Amino acid sequence: MPKAGIIYNDIKPIACQVAQELTKTLRQNGWQVETATGFGGLLGYVEPAAAPPTIQDRPVCHTRIDQLVPPNFDDAMKFVVVLGGDGTVLSAARQVAPLGLPMLTVNTGHLGFLTELYLQHLDEAIAQLLAGEYDVEERSMITVQLFRQNDLLWEALSLNEMVLHREPLAGMCHFEIKIGAHAPVDIAADGIIVATPTGSTAYSLSAGGPVVTPDVPVFQLAPICPHSLASRALVFSDSEPVNIFPATPHRLMLVADGNGGAYVIPEDRVSLGRSPYNAKFVRLQRQEFFRILREKLGWGMPHVAKPSSRKFS
Structure with a gap:
């Protein structure tokens, strides 16, 4: 049957x-x-x-x-x-x-x-x-993981995007971001979005990110209200792992697909990569x-x- x-x-x-x-x-x-x-x-x-x-x-x-x-x-x-x-x-x-x-x-x-x-x-x-x-x-989907002292605290699958921002949202934060083997970058913004091509038409679009057709194997990084004209959305290969370190003394909020997440403190690390699913x-x-x-x-x-x-x- x-x-x-x-x-x-x-x-x-x-x-x-x-x-x-x-x-x-x-x-x-x-x-x-x-x-x-x-x-x-x-x-x-x-x-x-x-x-x-x-x-x-x-x-x-x-x-x-x-x-x-x-x-x-x-x-x-x-x-x-x-x-x-x-x-x-x-x-x-x-x-x-x-x-x-x-x-x-x-x-x-x-x-x-x-x-x-x-x-x-x-x-x-x-x-x-x-x-x-x-x-x-x-x-494609994103595997989102929250680590503290190399111990996994929380994880989720995300079809659209992962958002990391200050709570409440209105407030400047610094994020140290390392994509693959590239040199780390520092972004000052209200928050950051890492989105799949599917998520490029969701929150990332509202934050000024580009629309990406679903068949392109990429992720995009979109700052939310960045404090610099040089901080713009970045599109990169989804084979590159992403690690985000909160460079701010404030507690941050991690949200996956807009419906759930976890608090992130300065000692934590948010790790993202293309899911095997x-x-x-x-x-x-x-x-x-x-x-x-x-x-x-x-x-x-x-x-x-x-x-x-x-x-x-």
Whole structure:
């Protein structure tokens, strides 16, 4: 019996309803179905104990990357249907990436930049999915790790970005950043963002970073409100490991994909690298990234009024 999974946003009634209906439909077609909520992929916020820091000061709710897989989900599944908005997609990616499962993402939210289709097209999409008429697109992810005295305190998978900033956000910080074997650099800013190509259209875009097409194997570093005209976004190979050292006496906040993270003190080190796990997306038609940019973000839209070549008399 083939096996599939469903991950849904349980705070949205429409997502709960569709999850029940889809489960029934798949089972009637001879599929074994396991369900889970996107809540299981949320990271939560944690705070290490106060100084003096020791290796015992570990975040009590820290969950290792491969332990976020939902119960009864395994690599025998053919696919996972995700019902929700972009937040649910980010959560689901952390839950199923270690298993290498492709996700059919269905928008029950608002923008849905990461989703493949809207609810009104779900029936046709499921028929196409069951017929095996689809492709799988892989997106790179970041492994984010927080170390203290070389001991791992916290880690997470990130599909969009990692952000490190002062709490509250308004306040200048210094960051010493080492990328691969290159010389370390010092950046003074309110915070920094390290993003994947997928995350280039999220927070990094708002901070002035460039849009990167998903197939390019790079990361980008984008300062948030830098205190220098010379500090601009940097794009570099995702094979380069990144280590960030807080060069400030203040406690900082590390946030992964906008939904969870940990406090960082001056003695800590944040380490980032390309994850061995990729997020896999079911594509029912050829992916056209520029079309998505135009439809979702208005990029490259034709001007409403263009100057006329006619000379006025």
